[in-house]
Amino acid sequence: MAGTGKCLLVTGPPGVGKTTLIMRVFDMIRVSNPNLKIQGFYTQEMRERGQRVGFQVVTLDGRTSLLASSTVSSQESMTWPYVGKYKVDIASFESIALPELQVKDDTHLFIIDEVGKMEMFSPSFFPAALKVLGSNIPLLASIPIPKFGRDLPGAVARLKNQPGVTVITLSESNRDSMKEHIFDVFSGWLPKQ
Template identity: 40%
Template sequence: MSKHVFLTGPPGVGKTTLVQKACEALVSSGVGVEGFYTEEVREGGRRVGFDVVTLTGKRGHLSRIRDGAGVSHGRREHTVGQYVVDLPSFESLALPLFRNVGSVDGSSRKVFIIDEIGKMELFSQSFVRAVRETLDSSSCAILGTIPTPKGKPLGLVEEVRSRRDVEVFTVSKENRNTILQDILTTLQECLKRTT
């Protein structure tokens, strides 16, 4: 009885690309979509951080490589590896999307995109609460991404992975070009269970 679909797999395997392809297919079949995805930011061929991008094209910083000049501006600094997470930027872009989740296009068929639930995003307790509330809501199906387990388990990630109403697809280099139809079929089934 799945209501939500999450993709997992190693970094760079193509989870976000699959989410974007699924969004295009859903929109063209008349399904309302809302939400966000994360995108690498590169300068001179080098990854310098990540942005959060809404499906309407608004963009904000999620993280950047520490520049040595002190990015914290008096706030507590959250880091993942070499990246400093810009929590205010992330929250100001992502959190309003959750508040609007019940009113995507006024349509009854809605999919909410959460790409991704990972270490950087989990620094935001408001984000964690919003994800839990949206998972428990019956107003939409969720298509999201979560990292593969590595090191210390991430509470919300493991919670999502073990929910009975979540179908998890593992994306690999071998299946990433053929798995899209299975994801879309499962999402269509999930949509039948939302009210």
């Protein structure tokens, strides 16, 4: 790994606003220069009748795929790993996330929300994220801090320690000012219109 990455890593407890922040910054960047080629995905809750029933991955151009579900009961899902009450559909996640992490000559920015426990069940995901980091293409990513202070998986902790990675810890009091700060940092890294 060359360690030349231009990466901001947003961390914070569940629900503090990581996805919201990243999507707001994404919108600001897109408006500032609509010609940028931005790859990546964000992770979104799935709700039915007010209850959370799973998570899906959404690409930045709006395609969706299942990440994990508490209601799936097919034969196929018998072997899927559990995180809490959710079964992780690794194949579905990989089908949409891995192509987004392909480093291409004309990519300006990667967004990965999030590098979490469910995503880490894919053996190909973390190596792909490290490749993005080593590509010197700017990267905005999020990593959750687990609720009960358990250690992050080793690989995730490693990402935080890569050279070129700046960690931003989000709280309710700094999340609005961080939006401007992160946008400013990326504006300095990205081509102007």
